Amino acid sequence: MYERIFGDEEKLKKFLRWRVQVLEKGINLLDFKPGGVNSIIQVTDLKDMPKRELRSASKQILSLFQDNYPEMVARKIFINVPWYFSMLYSVFSPFLTHRTKSKFVISKEGNVAETLYKFIRPENIPVQYGGLSRPIDLQNAPPNPASELTVKGGEKVSIQIEGIEAGATITWDIVVGGWDLEYSAEFVPNAVGSYCIAVEKAGKIAPSEEAIRNSFTPREAGKMVLSLDNTASRRKKVAAYGYFVRKPTV
CATH class of the missing domain: 3.40.525.10 (CRAL-TRIO lipid binding domain)
Known part of the structure; x- marks a missing residue:
């Protein structure tokens, strides 16, 4: 070079x-x-x-x-x-x-995402640097607003996305900067007696892994719960997530 x-x-x-x-x-x-x-x-x-x-x-x-x-x-x-x-x-x-x-x-x-979040919104940071921006997304429309959070050492955080209608499709992105932690996604129906659905089973997000994207279309109304488990570490991690819901087709 x-x-x-x-x-x-x-x-x-x-x-x-x-x-x-x-x-x-x-x-x-x-x-x-x-x-x-x-x-x-x-x-x-x-x-x-x-x-x-x-x-x-x-x-x-x-x-x-x-x-x-x-x-x-x-x-x-x-x-x-x-x-x-x-x-x-x-x-x-x-x-x-x-x-x-x-x-x-x-x-x-190792501190890239935590540093960039102080100056740039996560939805404007490329996925390879701990953000949620993908080139293919920018071709279609401006990026969806994202939310930031800090997961302290020894802490478990749940992100709840409520108001999801039956037949609607929810798509979400989530990324964690820093060392690995456990992540899972679960759909919780509103109806009493309905079973919760494990959309993504608990697994570790590696430090070098880019933003995770997934989508789910429930058959009944409810909420999506994203869980970040940092109880195995004493070090805090920065995280960001964003989502959009496509209403059910008639």
């Missing part, structure tokens, strides 16, 4: 031109009217980035943006940061203004 992207001065200039184009496309989406979106959040994934490649471009990129786009970026978030990033940052830090440095957010591997 080094030879292909950063191998010589001309290639590095080409990369910098591409990087500026990405920023300019974001600026074109801004709306500088009252109440409009007027700043950008940038997320850079440094996973598996070798030190030599990172050092080659970082200083020029930081200087370029600081000198020419000082107010456009509200936050600059680095995720999956390698251990040596702090050493490189200490080299570049003296050349950065205090305002620029205050915009930096650094997240080590």
Whole structure:
């Protein structure tokens, strides 16, 4: 990758031109009217980035943006940061203004979802980074609003989605950032004496697993109960879920 992207001065200039184009496309989406979106959040994934490649471009990129786009970026978030990033940052830090440095957010591997949730809605974060956004969904309509929650260590949380009609189809997404925990989904009918249905049996969500999507069409009215069991861990996890209900066809 080094030879292909950063191998010589001309290639590095080409990369910098591409990087500026990405920023300019974001600026074109801004709306500088009252109440409009007027700043950008940038997320850079440094996973598996070798030190030599990172050092080659970082200083020029930081200087370029600081000198020419000082107010456009509200936050600059680095995720999956390698251990040596702090050493490189200490080299570049003296050349950065205090305002620029205050915009930096650094997240080590394993804390990606928890970091991104502080600045970006879960429905706008790609599934590979602990969010609920899938490219295929964005082709059809704006993303459905999602809800966030924190599952403390030793805690079990139940999410109840009520008011589901008979014959309606409920589709839900759920994702957990951090270490694994147990997850299950159950449909509970309203009618007394009706049996609960195990839609998804209890099983562990692995730390690297993307958002889970499932759907269910009940024969009678009731509610869906999503359970997150973190009783086997002392560490808190962040989670997000979203859903939509398609009414029964007549």
